[in-house]
Each structure stands twice: as C-alpha cells, then as structure tokens.
Amino acid sequence: MKEKVLILNIGRCAWGRCIFCGYSRENYPEPNLLRMKVDLDRKLVGFEGDTLKIFGSGSFLDDKQFPREFRRYLVEKCKKKGIKHLTIESRPEFITEDTLLDFDGIDLTVAIGLEVADNDILKKLGKGMTVEDYTRAADIIHSKGFKVRTYLLVNPPFVDDIKESLDRSVSFALQHSDSIVLINLLPHANAPLFDLWVEGKWKPLTREKFFEITRPYANNPKIELDVETFRFVPRFPPEKRANLEGVSSEILNHPHFRVWQEYLCDWYEKPKDKTIALFLPCSAKKPYSKSKTHTLIYKTIKTLPIFKNIHRLVISTPGVVPFEFNDFYPFNAYEWDERLETPEIKKEYIKVTKKRIFDYLKHHKYDHYFCFFKYSAESYIALQEACNELGVSCTNCLSRETYEALKEEKGNPLFKEEALKELREVLSKVKQKGT
Ligand code: SF4
Structure with missing residues (x-):
C-alpha cells in the first residue's frame, strides 16, 4: 500500500480557539478554488499509490475552508488515479450525511480530534465541542459505511492523572473508532498552551515518558503513537x-x-x-x-x-x-x-x-x-x-x-x-x- 500525505494549509479553522493549537493561529492563504485544484494536480503528479491522507488546519468538510466543489474534484481525481483510501480531518459539526455524500465509492476515513473523553477538560481546552458531538459524528460516519479515526492527546493540561485519563479516553474512543492516534502534545509557541508551560502550569512530556505512558497500547493494531507531530523548538513570537x-x-x-x-x-x-x-x-x-x-x-x-x-x-x-x-x-x-x-x-x-x-x-x-x-x-x-x-x-x-x-x-x-x-x-x- 503506497500512500501520500498532503498538507493543505488553506483558510482558517472555523473554530480556531483550542488552546493547544498553533495551526489555527497561522495566516494561511484564503481558499481559491482554481488555485487549489491546480495545486492538488501538481502535488499528485507521478503518484501511483492507492492511499491519500489530507491534513489541513481545520476541517476538510467545512465549505468555507474547502469549497464543496474542491472536495468533489478531489474525489473524482482519486477515482481516476486509482486512489482507493482517503483520510481527511474534520470537526464534528461539519460531519453530516450531506457532506459525506460526495465521498461515495471511496474508502473514506474521517479523523476527529476528540483529544480527551471528558467534557470538563474539553471545555478547559477551549475545544468548543463535547464528547456527545463526537459520538454523534462518529455514528454518522459509520452509518455511511466510512471509518472513524480519533486523535487523543496523551498529556493534555488540567488533567490530574495522565494515565488514568488516557485509559478512560482510549477505552471510550475504541468503542467508536476504527483507528486511534495517541498524540504527544507539544507546545506551539503561538498557542496559549505555550504560556501555560512558561508559567510552570504544564510541561511537555519527554519522548521516554510518552513511550512509557503509552506502552500498554503499543501493540494494539488499532492504535498508533505519534511522539512528535512537528519539529519542536521553543521559538518565542x-x-x-x-x-x-x-x-x-x-x-x-x-x-x-x-x-x-x-x-x-x-x-x-x-x-x-x-x-x-x-x-x-x-x-x-x-x-x-x-x-x-x-x-x-x-x-x-x-x-x-x-x-x-x-x-x-x-x-x-x-x-x-x-x-x-x-x-x-x-x-x-x-x-x-x-x-x-x-x-x-x-x-x-x-x-x-x-x-x-x-x-x-x-x-x-x-x-x-x-x-x-x-x-x-x-x-x-x-x-x-x-x-x-x-x-x-x-x-x-x-x-x-x-x-x-x-x-x-x-x-x-x-x-x-x-x-x-x-x-x-x-x-x-x-x-x-x-x-
Ligand atoms: S485543534 Fe483543530 S479544531 Fe481546534 S483550533 Fe486547531 S484546527 Fe481548529
């Protein structure tokens, strides 16, 4: 299975207020349908694999960030090129039966950042969604025959017992997911989480600690570990x-x-x-x-x-x-x-x-x-x-x-x-x- 990862930094996340997120605070170009199509064509030149993963800072199913016509263009392109498996990311509010209609005929996986299965912590993280929003979206995805991929943060702030919280989040997410990614939360300098680190109220985990905490899940075929989501250097803006x-x-x-x-x-x-x-x-x-x-x-x-x-x-x-x-x-x-x-x-x-x-x-x-x-x-x-x-x-x-x-x-x-x-x-x- 040959895969390609496309990073599409376009527009803004409709929410943009998660305290740990730096991407949503960057200034990316406004969506422009023609430019997006040309860019996609260029990025897929020569690719002959069957799996495509699209990462962007926000929601691929948000029409304002990724116009519906672009999504349809992408799906057609995948079909023409023999790309069978497609992964996209979205917040739950954009996951509807209607937005998923365009993906018929593709093995679609929708990744959702649940982060932690705890509404109190989600509120403190400024996530703007609840565990129930996540399950509703996951049910819709499954009802259409597609797959759910869930992102969980291993070390979110405001959590008293990281291991216990992670165990609870993983058990919960396993009931609703086809795959899970356990993410080592690192501080983006332009996000409020960075300030919590500076104030001594939170600290990133070392690589060793991350692997120690996630060891019980290391051999679970449904769970992936992501120790370094970006090249972390404390660059103070x-x-x-x-x-x-x-x-x-x-x-x-x-x-x-x-x-x-x-x-x-x-x-x-x-x-x-x-x-x-x-x-x-x-x-x-x-x-x-x-x-x-x-x-x-x-x-x-x-x-x-x-x-x-x-x-x-x-x-x-x-x-x-x-x-x-x-x-x-x-x-x-x-x-x-x-x-x-x-x-x-x-x-x-x-x-x-x-x-x-x-x-x-x-x-x-x-x-x-x-x-x-x-x-x-x-x-x-x-x-x-x-x-x-x-x-x-x-x-x-x-x-x-x-x-x-x-x-x-x-x-x-x-x-x-x-x-x-x-x-x-x-x-x-x-x-x-x-x-
Ligand atoms: S984490 Fe996701 S939902 Fe939250 S602000 Fe960033 S891009 Fe938006």
Whole structure:
C-alpha cells in the first residue's frame, strides 16, 4: 500500500480557539478554488499509490475552508488515479450525511480530534465541542459505511492523572473508532498552551515518558503513537518576548530561560557528530557569533580537523546554550552587566548555573569535555562543580600558568595570542574514537 500525505494549509479553522493549537493561529492563504485544484494536480503528479491522507488546519468538510466543489474534484481525481483510501480531518459539526455524500465509492476515513473523553477538560481546552458531538459524528460516519479515526492527546493540561485519563479516553474512543492516534502534545509557541508551560502550569512530556505512558497500547493494531507531530523548538513570537536586561535573581531565574533549559534537557537531541563538548564564556555582544570573543575562538579552531565534531556550548545567564541557538531569543536578547554583580548574585549565579550544567550533562554525553575560561569566572566555577559532581573530567584549554601570567596584563586574557594558541594546541591533540 503506497500512500501520500498532503498538507493543505488553506483558510482558517472555523473554530480556531483550542488552546493547544498553533495551526489555527497561522495566516494561511484564503481558499481559491482554481488555485487549489491546480495545486492538488501538481502535488499528485507521478503518484501511483492507492492511499491519500489530507491534513489541513481545520476541517476538510467545512465549505468555507474547502469549497464543496474542491472536495468533489478531489474525489473524482482519486477515482481516476486509482486512489482507493482517503483520510481527511474534520470537526464534528461539519460531519453530516450531506457532506459525506460526495465521498461515495471511496474508502473514506474521517479523523476527529476528540483529544480527551471528558467534557470538563474539553471545555478547559477551549475545544468548543463535547464528547456527545463526537459520538454523534462518529455514528454518522459509520452509518455511511466510512471509518472513524480519533486523535487523543496523551498529556493534555488540567488533567490530574495522565494515565488514568488516557485509559478512560482510549477505552471510550475504541468503542467508536476504527483507528486511534495517541498524540504527544507539544507546545506551539503561538498557542496559549505555550504560556501555560512558561508559567510552570504544564510541561511537555519527554519522548521516554510518552513511550512509557503509552506502552500498554503499543501493540494494539488499532492504535498508533505519534511522539512528535512537528519539529519542536521553543521559538518565542515577538509579542511574547520580555525585557531581559539587568542583573537580578528575577532575570537569572526568568521563566523564558527555564523553559529553554527544560527543552534542552528533555527534548533537544544534540547533533550526532558533535562528540566534543567545548564550554565557552558568553559575550556582551549578541548574538555571540558577532562578538570579538567568539570570532577569535572560531578563527582559532575552525581549521582543526576535528572542528566539525566540536560542540560549542556557551555558559551564561540563561544556562547552557548550544551554539546553534545563539541567535535565538532569549539567548540573543538578554543583557547581564557583570560590573553590576553583587557577592550575593554571584553566589546565586554559580548555584543556578551549576544545576543547569549538571542537568544538561546528565542528558547529553560527549566523548571529550573541554572549556576555555578565565579561572576566576563564575561560569567556570559552576562548570567545575557540576563536572565534579558528575565525575566528568573537563579540561580548561587555558592553562592556569598562562592565565596567571596573562591576567596581570591589560585586557581580556582570552583574547591574547598565547591563550588562543593553547586552545588550539589542546584541541588539536584530541583523538576521535575510531581514529
Ligand atoms: S485543534 Fe483543530 S479544531 Fe481546534 S483550533 Fe486547531 S484546527 Fe481548529
């Protein structure tokens, strides 16, 4: 069975108020019958399979989003091309005997986002439908000889006991569905659910936790698991960003830093070829890549044969920042002036940063660990303490002797030729596993 998935991002979901949904908050092109037909023809060129799945943000059976003529055109097209099985998505209110008439002669599956079989939770999710709306729609679909596919959220907010709630929802949905998809709910940055995460009222599940919770259903032929419905990175939209200037406990522990550190520990997968951790200081200039510190470091190490294996990790007020995110908010937007640090805030910085490094290294293993820091830096102290606690040996590429000599001179010791030479020398001796 060869299948094709078509993502048709057109128009708006007629409802658009589910608090976890980011798609309905995007601006997609208005429906245009001619353009939609041309686009469909183009997407189906060369496809010779028998199964087509259509995903869109909303309801395929809503005339305002997908004109009826387009639906009929699609069904005809399927018949001509030998596509026998078609899956579409719809909210229950658009599922009627009339809207289903156009699909005669096709093995149709209609997917419905029930999310959770609990009217109180559905209300809190802003779903705008009830369990009864779902069963009514499912009955209509079955009465026409078509199939029902039900989406359930594994970790919706407002649920006290995720497992118990999921068990109830699955048992209920099985009575009305031909297939079920258990979805790992991840936060779309433009949806209110993202704010619940920032406020510490809800948290996405890790992949491991998702598979642990859904294990009882893993071998059920009617149930599919979807651990990652979209490539999740916490991209704060401009309107949700904060002013992160200042030196205070409030800034240090800002929720926008917290959610990123949670993401980096719980969800982020470091690039596979990055086997050498190189912890680096931050810079006043943002993004870090535009600063003198990081330009010098980059120029020093970029020609090393192992450069592609080096994972630059900045340690700063937000915690651990993998360099590939250096131009992401909040890493490119905070301003922490070290000259304003008090002994108390330095102490707190070390404690908070040590915990963040510890957590990061618990989740991400490297073959080698290096850093390039002034020995007096709080970030260095935090790094050493975290590594000691984990039993990880992390070498400072700047030797203490060179540092002691350079710190007497004017200017940042890390900018000095001797220091950069040591950085290059230490890293050039690293033997990659298998070489
Ligand atoms: S989840 Fe579905 S019904 Fe809810 S707003 Fe998004 S597209 Fe619309």
